[in-house]
Amino acid sequence: MNVEVTPLPGIGVRKDFATRTGRRIGVVTQRDGHIELIVSKSDDPDACAASIPLTADEAGALANLLGAPQLVAQLTEEHRDLPGISTRQLPIKPSGPFDGRTLGDTAMRTRTGVSVVAVARAGQVHPSPAPDFTFTGGDLLVAVGTGEGLEAAAKILKYG
């Protein structure tokens, strides 16, 4: 996927890409942190049919809607023939115990046997995160393990 990054001097940055149907879709991030979702018109690819202002929460929610479930669905499908193993999304809460800390800090595998196979952040999936991978609030971990292990992992992320 070729994401084009275009500076908008005095305003911010535009990041967008062309879809297979020829429309551009992307995000304008303004200097003051405002985020806009942009979708180009179908008859005039230079112009936007919609530019929708999003709060940081809304943008995160949209990113997760688009990114993580698809990954989890795919993994669940792959693990269907392995009884006892399931896949789950685990959120990192903003200003929660692991916001700003690393995967290694959670000691997840040692404590629960659960593997974190990917982290979905702002619409991008980071596969196989290393122990020094630093979480930020709003990240969504994709974890694989036993049902009990995943339950324990969720608790660790929530309460530290």
Next chain:
Amino acid sequence: MNHTALSLIELGAVFFVLGVLGRLAGKIGLSPIPLYLLGGLCFGSGGLIPLTDIGGFTHLAGEIGVVLLLLLLGLEYSAAELFTGLRRSWTAGLLDIVLNAAPGAAVALLLGWGPVGAMVLAGVTYISSSGIVAKVLGDLGRLGNRETPVVLSILVFEDLAMALYLPILTAVLGGVSLLGGLEAVGISLLVITVVLVVALKFGRYVSAAVDSPDREVFLLKVLGAALLVAGLASAMQVSAAVGAFLLGIAISGSTAENATRILEPLRDLFAAVFFVVFGLNTNPASIPPVLGWAIVLAVVTTLTKVGTGWWAARRQGIGRLGRVRAGAALVARGEFSIVIAGLAVAAGAVTGELAALATAYVLLMAILGPTAARVVEPVARALHRKTAPKTTPAEAN
């Protein structure tokens, strides 16, 4: 009634009326600048209600308004953005100068205002209002459009051109000799280069010097630094406004964001005073004789700006609709045209007619610009349909 009481009443009335006018402008989706100018015309000499007791305050406040206008403009850009903007847009920027400065210079020469008048009016018709343009682009939801970076980089180029033009203008208005003029140009070029390099390499130290976690301390430091730099620049003949602009560029990162947030209301207040003062000093009776020329300039420079945008956008591979949108977005003139005319009038180097023409011109362009940006798309589509009636209208989406 004593003098202070009268001044307070007059000042209060002026601010209150400006507030009402600003709200009116917001309601009809216009920039408040033309209404502030109109307000100034009403209150000034020869206007409806001449106010004479607030001259001392408004004069200095207007000067501070210009410094803050330019400081906040500088805060919007980082030095790196200026360099990339310059690299990407210099051909379009040069075309912009030639096409849009020429009509102003020509009219000034035709009216017999001499080379100084020509230089002033060239600046007035050249510079788009980055404030109005950026606001219109945001309001119309065009920040994500593909032609928008083209428009913005032309604005960056224009703002940098101002940093060169203003010191030269100040020198010329001061009536210096050719040698002195060259010296001023040399000094300003040197200062600008040094500041840009410093901003690029050591911007964080400048930022750290003015930064403070305390709101009050921060406000005083950043405002104090701006006025100091502006004053020093003015003493060096580099124009106070440019000094403030360069300081704004040197301040970057989160310090710049905080400074913008904290200074914005002050800028709005003092800049409003500046526009009013400009209107105050213009006699409304002097406008009708130059109105015809103002309309001619408005029509011509609307077309030349559209042409500039069209050409610049085409070079970036933008489609026809995007090209006219880029052109129309650039049409608005505003604060800087008035800053230029204000400098000239304050120096007493040009006739009062020039101020009247500049006022009428900016009044027209500040209204015409946002309107043009808004209606250009439906008009272009309608024209396209008329010329090509067989194509089915594109699916509404």
